[in-house]
Amino acid sequence: MKIVLSLLLIGLFILVSCKNSGDDSKQTVKEWRFQKEIKFDDIAPTGLQTDGEHLWISDAKNNRVIKSDLSGNVLNIYAGIKRPMHLSVYNSKVYVPEYLTDKIKIINGDEIEEFPLKEKPDAPAGVFVNDSLIAIADFYNHRIILQRGNNVLFIGKEGHKKGELYYPTDVSIANNKIYVADAYNNRVQVFDINGNSLKVIGDKDKINVATGIEVTGNNIFVTDFEGSRILIYKLNGELLQIITVHLNKPTDISVYKNVMYVTNFNGSSISIFKKL
Template identity: 40%
Template sequence: MKDLYILVTVVVLFSSCKQEEVPKEWKLATVIQLEGINPIGITELDGKLWLSDGDHNRLVQIDENGVIEKTIDSLDRPMHIDADKVSIFIPQYGKDNVAVFKNGTLEDLFLNDSLDAPAGVAVYKSERAIADFYNNRILFNNGKDWISFGEEGKKQGEFYYPTDVQITDSLIWVADAYNNRIQVFDKQGNFVQMMGQNQKMNAATGIYVSDNEVFITDFENDRVLIFDKDGNLRQTLRDEIEKPTDMIIIQETLYIINYRNGKLSSYILNPIDNSMS
């Protein structure tokens, strides 16, 4: 009888927890004007936001009000950046290389290959990936060896100017910009899935992958599309978004950078309001 009582109690508690789960969606929280910055890429290092300012050939670190605190100058059109715990990785579109900023020093990432306008870079543990824009391919390093996959085209596994890339535990996610879609690959470069191809995107320029969602900037349509990892569209963000290029989630806040108006829009998760339905 005692065991039965415990089992019933556990079932009731579990059911209560399930009932308390409330669906949430991203909603606009704040907008910060970035004076004199035309942001293209965004990353975080030591709790600080860094932006690539391609029009001014620099990276800038900003505070919570968007004020510039630090600058890395003398770059050549830095694009979609990424960071690990100690370094910032900077694809230089105009210089055909990837620079690494560490301890106040810039060095080139060693590659036994030639890039043509790298537009995005990703780091994950010891792994590295580069979106090689004009070569229509992705370069991937597993911590030891580099592989290359992709070529120009519209079929699965082919690219038409990839602009951004992200690595997760088992997959490589690519913003296939002018094919207006996301493509996903395993770490041997094999095609896994495609998403967003039915959303009538116009320049899918930036990508961010969280634990449960995939975010893509739809540059010319002034919106950010949010998918689940099966490719189902969950939400479309439009508020205070104009020519978005990249985004990142830090401590449950989604930061979206807008190239055209130089603004940083932040979104937070709120319960879905069904009162109007």
Template identity: 40%
Template sequence: MKQYIIILLTAMLIASCQEKKQTETRWVHTKTIALADVNPIGIAQGEKGIWLSDGDRNRLVLIDTSGVVLKTIDSLDRPMHIASEGEMLVIPQYGNDEILRFRESEKEIVSTRHSLDAPAGVAIKGAQIAIADFYNNKVHYTENSSDWITFGKEGKADGDFYYPTDVHLTKSNIWVADAYNNRLQVFDKKGNHLKTIGEDQKMNAATGIFVSDTNAYTTDFENDRVLVFDLDGSLRQVLDTDISKPTDLIIIDEVLYVTNYKGKSLSLYTQQEVEISSQEGHDTHNDHHDHEDHED
């Protein structure tokens, strides 16, 4: 009788373990915002809404979280991947090879002391500015708005570019969307190459980039998806729900916004606990690493 009870308890314990569900925090599509007459290319956070560059119409639009246009900045020349900080916008003008600093009604051309050829993306962090110089296959960077360094050349080796499209600044590094090399590259702020990410993912035009404390995100334009990597370069998630020719992305108030150029829309994702299979949980665990050295 005692042996029977032990067997029964063991069976109940095994059944309980089998029924225990595994969950993981993942990005889940929650909403799509239609944009009337806006083909969004770049995205940036504004103090009173979300800024989108509409290069097809040579303008920027400020929208609310429902997609309603609140304000327009016209008479630009093919604005691309924009950046913002407080009230200030920095606008790369692909059409006239200029970088425009815009605050309220004040406009100023950013002097880089370099001849730009179709600047496609900018990033700012305090006095720091980084520029993706598309046709020159270079990145320009300054930490004080006056003294610039330049690095990169056309090619496929580490440190080379083939039409860089977007940049992102973290505390220590410069991240670059190396669009037509189909990868991301990371440099220190002296222009030294540190690592290359995503070459094994068969991307087709890595156009936009955003980097958080834990992850690096890129838009895979021709494949209609977003790839999420950890900061070491391991793939964590692929997002493809309701995404059509994505160009850029940003996280605002824990919501991931993806610009859909072809779809004339924004796809919104939030992080949720989702149930996963045991095997999937094992595989995912192998892709998740704890980082001792996160950047701000």
């Protein structure tokens, strides 16, 4: 009898071990490792982009954009930008959504210009620019504004179903698809370039406010603000890794080659992770 019980216990132990290792395998690809944290003096970073040489940081608390080198040495400060959010760097210009004024500002050298919008957003939280279009996360209108020349396309409407958005805060375009940080639906949504809903990502991963998104050739990176996590997915939505260390209310991510930079809104800092 004792032998039978022992065998049963051993079997149970093996079963539990296998189950646990199965759960871990969902995120066993620990490709990204923490490297260091860059501290800044009294900032509350909301947006971040790197061009491989500089960091461009939206300091919403102090109404300014900071340009630093990759070690965090401040090179220039662009003041008077009212609550700057998720910015975009394209062709040496920095596009900054000005949350309080509903404008998109362009930092061009030492000049600050204004982008001519065809449709006015209500609290632009994020912007993405490439050679043919500009996409804006229109926070209070629960939609993405896509402007191509004189043509404007609205993507999404207020709601919780597939294809609907609830306070979107960031947008990225890659592989001819539009990726949206659907913040208060706690997920990522993917649309085609014509605005058709393609996929929902992360809705099972207990994201608690998906504030920032970055998409590379292979991966989708999402900030979980309240959970203080980074979730990394394959483009098909498969979860690869969850990072929980050295993060303090992250709002945005920027990836350049094998280096990932993350803003810590509550930490007045940028955390740097490297791909192994």
